[in-house]
Amino acid sequence: MLQKISICLFLLFCYQVSFAQHKRTKIGVAGLTHGHVGWILNAKDRPDLEIVGIAEPNRELAKRLTEQHGISMDLVFDSMTEMLDKTQPEAVTAFGNIYDHLAVVEACAPRGIHVMVEKPLAVSLEHAEKMKALAEEHDIHLITNYETTWYPSTFKAQELLQEGAVGELRKIIVRDGHKGPKKIGVNEEFLEWLTDPKLNGGGAIIDFGCYGANLVTWLHQGKRPNSVTAVTNQLQPENNPKVDDEATIILNYEESQAIIQASWNWPIGRKDMEIYGLTGAIYADNPTDLRVRIAEGYSDYEEKSMKLEYENSPFEDPFTLLLAVVHGDLELEEYALPSLENNLIVVEILSAAVESAKSGKTVYLK
Known part of the structure; x- marks a missing residue:
């Protein structure tokens, strides 16, 4: 019951109060190979977030999806490092394979960039513990998204x-x-x-x-x-x-x-x-x-x-939750x-x- 209040009722108040205080949050996308990537690409026109960069080495895939969603290929970079350094997002959403979740956190955490990955968190306990250590060392939020949430x-x-x-x-x-x-x-x-x-x-x-x-x-x-x-x-x-x-x-x-x-x-x-x-x-x-x-x-x-x-509404989606956590509106x-x-x-x-x-x-x- 308490978590429901935290995520639903409390967030509704915080969203109304804080929306005017925050500019569009700069979001980076790590990978395009996950079948759920349409969630973030479809969110490109939201008033509370802006997709500033996409890291995807598969240019054919990137071209197909950016055309489908009306996104410029100018936002696509071949590597995570290049995307992060040139666009400086506040948070990154990971939509690649699960094994690469660790590499995403390794790239983002030292830069102070928050991360949300698609379920599950990691392919192994070894990877998960490394990700936890990086998140704690660099004081970033590391969130896992499930549809059932x-x-x-x-x-x-x-x-x-x-x-x-x-x-x-x-x-x-x-x-x-x-x-x-x-x-x-x-x-x-x-x-x-x-x-x-x-x-x-x-x-x-x-x-x-x-x-x-x-x-x-x-x-x-x-x-x-x-x-x-x-x-x-x-x-x-x-x-x-x-x-x-x-x-x-x-x-x-x-x-x-x-x-x-x-x-x-x-x-x-x-x-x-x-x-x-x-x-x-x-x-x-x-x-x-x-x-x-x-x-x-x-x-x-x-x-x-x-x-x-x-x-x-609008708190039945992962990106509003991510923004609320990143901005300190929700713990x-x-x-x-x-x-x-x-x-x-x-x-x-x-x-x-x-x-x-x-x-x-x-x-x-x-």
Whole structure:
């Protein structure tokens, strides 16, 4: 409930007060190979931010996307260093492969430039810890963006859980995925690194497992699981020859359990969550549909359905949050969904899951 207030209500006041105080914030874009890069390119005409430079060595890709979004190729540079030195952005949004997130922070942090990366934070715990050290040494904000952070159902589910609507937490199930990157037709540049075990850190276990790890860590208020057990499959070797495309991760806590199902094999794309307490269950079926079931007897229940709306506009997008944090209008709570603390645990969970899947053994966290 507190984080919802911080990100939604408090931000609404701060946005109104501070908008007139800030000029358009200078934003740099690190890479164009991520399929979500359209988010920032579509934001080029916003009154609160200005894209001043893009670092992308693939000129063909850069030309295609800049033409598509009406952006001048004069803003495109071959290297991060050149882009940063010539345009001096206040913050950089990373839209390249996950392995390069460390290099982005290595370039930005010493220059005092804040960074927001697309999920997950890093490909490994080693990379994540280096990024954390750089962010702290140079006093920059390092934020991770997830689509599910902007779902009304995400915050309503957390609010109900904290209020005790379904009793003490016992189990969380998070499901994320789609048919697979090749089947849904992602562009060639995105597919190339998304199915590369080095550049992405894995397949579906990373691409979609990170959502569950992020949400479960937040709902457990920053607690780390005692152990991680994972099983992966490669059910589409013709499409994903180097990485897994099906993953199930089990997180064991002192008084609860979490199951993360990440898949590139679901016939219908999904991002949903179930939260089970001692007296009932919460179902976040999609961004705006939520159900609460309160137990009655053995198998009966009373169900209440809610149709939620994005009532806190314009704060259901990552860039407004980034600007609020950069300008000091918002201090993220510890273990908030975009926070560095939360996402270090996410990478720890994913690294343990990859290890467990490879070894066939449960990994106990220190």
